[in-house]
Amino acid sequence: xxGDALTAAPPMRWFANPIARVRIAIVALALIAWEALAxxxxxxxxxxxxxxxxxxxLWRLLSTAPLxxxxxxxxxxxxxSLVIGGVAGVAVGLVLGGNRFLGxxxxxxxxxxxxxxxxxxxxxxxxxxxxxxxxxxxxGALSCFFPVALSTAVGxxxxxxxxxxxxxxxxxxxxxxxxxxYLPAMRPAMLTGLRLGMGVAIIGVLLAETRLSNRGLGYLVxxxxxxxxxxxxxxxxxxxxxxxxxxxxxxxxxxxxxxxxTV
Amino acid sequence: MTERESALSRVAPVAVGLVTIVVIFxxxxxxxxxxxxxxxxxxxxxxxLAAFGRVIAEENVLWRTAFTxxxxxxxxxxVAIFGGAIGVLLxxxxxxxxxxxxxxxxxxxxxxVMIYPLLLVTFGRNAVTIVMIGFVAGLPPVILKTVxxxxxxxxxxxxxxxxxxxxxxxxFWKIRFPAALPTIFVGxxxxxxxxxxxxxxxxxxxxxxxxxxxxxDLAERYDLPATYxxxxxxxxVSVAFFLVTExxxxxxxxx
Numbered sequence: 001x002x003g004d005a006l007t008a009a010p011p012m013r014w015f016a017n018p019i020a021r022v023r024i025a026i027v028a029l030a031l032i033a034w035e036a037l038a039x040x041x042x043x044x045x046x047x048x049x050x051x052x053x054x055x056x057x058l059w060r061l062l063s064t065a066p067l068x069x070x071x072x073x074x075x076x077x078x079x080x081s082l083v084i085g086g087v088a089g090v091a092v093g094l095v096l097g098g099n100r101f102l103g104x105x106x107x108x109x110x111x112x113x114x115x116x117x118x119x120x121x122x123x124x125x126x127x128x129x130x131x132x133x134x135x136x137x138x139x140g141a142l143s144c145f146f147p148v149a150l151s152t153a154v155g156x157x158x159x160x161x162x163x164x165x166x167x168x169x170x171x172x173x174x175x176x177x178x179x180x181x182y183l184p185a186m187r188p189a190m191l192t193g194l195r196l197g198m199g200v201a202i203i204g205v206l207l208a209e210t211r212l213s214n215r216g217l218g219y220l221v222x223x224x225x226x227x228x229x230x231x232x233x234x235x236x237x238x239x240x241x242x243x244x245x246x247x248x249x250x251x252x253x254x255x256x257x258x259x260x261x262t263v
Numbered sequence: 264m265t266e267r268e269s270a271l272s273r274v275a276p277v278a279v280g281l282v283t284i285v286v287i288f289x290x291x292x293x294x295x296x297x298x299x300x301x302x303x304x305x306x307x308x309x310x311x312l313a314a315f316g317r318v319i320a321e322e323n324v325l326w327r328t329a330f331t332x333x334x335x336x337x338x339x340x341x342v343a344i345f346g347g348a349i350g351v352l353l354x355x356x357x358x359x360x361x362x363x364x365x366x367x368x369x370x371x372x373x374x375x376v377m378i379y380p381l382l383l384v385t386f387g388r389n390a391v392t393i394v395m396i397g398f399v400a401g402l403p404p405v406i407l408k409t410v411x412x413x414x415x416x417x418x419x420x421x422x423x424x425x426x427x428x429x430x431x432x433x434x435f436w437k438i439r440f441p442a443a444l445p446t447i448f449v450g451x452x453x454x455x456x457x458x459x460x461x462x463x464x465x466x467x468x469x470x471x472x473x474x475x476x477x478x479x480d481l482a483e484r485y486d487l488p489a490t491y492x493x494x495x496x497x498x499x500v501s502v503a504f505f506l507v508t509e510x511x512x513x514x515x516x517x518x
Contacts, residue, residue, distance in 0.1 A: 022362040047385050104276030105283070115456050116501040117463040120475060120494050123482035129306045195372075203374045210380070211468060218377070225380035233381060241373050248372040 007166025046140065046230040057231035058238060066220070067239070074216040077133055082198060089145045089197065093152020094182065107153060114146035118200070119207050123182045126212065136208040136216065143204035144197035151196070155189025156182065195251045202244050271515065291499060306487040311495070314488035318496065322477055322489075328500060331473030336396030338458040342405050343451055345398075350409025350447075360410060371403035376461045379468065388471050396465045397458030408450020412443030416441055445516045452508045459504060463497060474500065 006029035009024060031051060037043060038050040051059075063148050096103040096110070125135040159182065167181040183190075209218025217240055288308040294300045295307050304315075318324060353360040381394055386392040416439045424438045466475025474497045481490040 016397045018358050022358050028364065043385075089386055101276050101279070105280035109280065109284075112502040113498065114503055115460065115505055116498045117460040117467075117475070118476045119464040120497050122467070123478065123490055124494065126306065127487075178295050199372050199374075206377055207468065208379075221377060221380055225383065228384070230381075230384065237378060237381065239375055242413060244373050245369045248369070 037149040049231040053231040054234045056105030058235040061235045070216050070220050077136045081137045081201050085141035086148050089148025090152050097153035097156025110149055118143045131212050134206050139204040139208040140201035143200040147196035148193040151189050151193025155186035159185045290293045310488040311491040314492040318489050318492045319426045327473040327477050334462050335459045336392050337394045339455040342401040346402050346405025349411055350406045353410050354413040367403050367406050375400050379465050388469055393462050393465050393472055397462040400461040401454035401458035404453035405450045409447050412446030413439055416442045448515050452512055
């Protein structure tokens with residue numbers, strides 16, 4: 001169509017795009033302000049290190065092995081916690097969403113326990129699963145469980161009754177109903193739950209690693225703190241944030257999910 | 264359905280939920296007493312219940328709750344002021360909104376709390392660090408919901424304002440802001456909730472302040488029943504907070 005051709009034809013150069021210009025201006029202003037603050041000596045030595053120092057710390061970090069070994073540990077812990085918390089969450093969500101009575105009996109507890117600070121359970125997790133990776137995985141799984149369970153339950157209740165009736169009229173078994181009707185119909189809700197769950201699992205694992213641990217990205221951050229290596233800490237935080245945002249973006253693309261603040 | 268039946272159908276699930284929890288605690292108690300669960304890892308539920316009184320009487324729980332509450336309040340006020348102001352700015356300047364809204368959303372999903380060692384260096388091991396963590400954690404939802412609320416005002420309301428020839432300021436205070444208030448409150452509630460979660464978490468991690476430190480303290484003393492009791496207490500406080508703000512939100516939405 002003519003209209004489409006008009007809007008699609010000349011790809012706008014990035015510098016002609018006002019949004020891109022504003023973004024570049026904001027980033028540039030922030031970097032200049034940062035550098036000025038670093039050079040001014042107003043803040044205590046190295047609390048705001050110069051951009052050059054951060055860049056070289058970032059380069060050192062990315063070019064040495066310890067980052068990748070610890071990243072591997074953290075990714076492994078997050079992955080296992082997602083599997084445990086996710087599977088448990090989906091199972092509980094299916095039961096509570098599928099049965100009105102059980103939903104009314106137990107869902108309020110999930111609803112209200114969901115937004116409590118999970119990290120305070122860490123002492124219990126250490127006693128149950130030890131100071132190694134187990135307690136970190138448990139923290140991640142515990143954090144991940146609640147959003148996944150709640151989203152699954154909500155998603156289950158939102159399935160169109162006609163889909164369920166189609167399944168029933170084909171005399172589908174329970175397993176077939178779950179695989180062919182419930183899970184496909186609930187995909188968006190479950191992916192939202194999984195994305196929220198992944199966000200809190202990342203936080204749970206990383207925070208747990210900053211306490212009583214000798215491996216993982218969280219441990220690296222707290223090690224930089226102990227050694228007062230501020231440029232190193234900034235470099236690490238940049239890596240952690242970029243990875244977390246990347247994971248979230250990938251999952252959102254995959255599920256076509258909406259805003260990040262859906263709780 | 265008769266009135267009695269409908270009351271029964273409301274009460275029965277709640278009763279079943281409560282009874283199940285009591286039964287689970289009873290089973291755990293029994294398993295510990297017969298030695299199937301190690302009592303040095305999981306304390307007796309009855310001992311935890313008994314420790315509640317001790318924790319409340321000896322550990323300054325009320326003072327600690329007030330301290331954490333004050334930190335959350337301070338963070339909440341900061342979040343409301345800055346989140347609201349940034350939200351208004353982004354609504355007024357469309358290009359700014361288009362440029363930064365995805366950044367704010369990305370920030371909302373990022374593990375912001377991981378900057379706590381950074382704040383520890385900047386502000387020291389004190390309440391300022393904790394309030395600042397609450398502030399940065401609570402900021403994104405308030406900004407996003409303020410923008411959503413202010414830019415979603417129904418056209419007819421704005422037209423009414425136009426027909427009364429309201430100035431831009433009047434239009435904002437008389438029309439846009441009141442219409443956006445329920446949505447803004449949703450953001451504020453999320454923001455303060457995130458702030459509270461992070462505040463208690465960081466209190467625990469840096470061993471300073473109110474309820475979070477209490478848990479850490481008791482765990483380090485290896486006082487198991489009291490640790491469990493303190494964790495239950497923190498959970499109760501956050502649930503109470505959640506319940507109250509949920510009620511306020513519903514009240515605002517139906518007004």
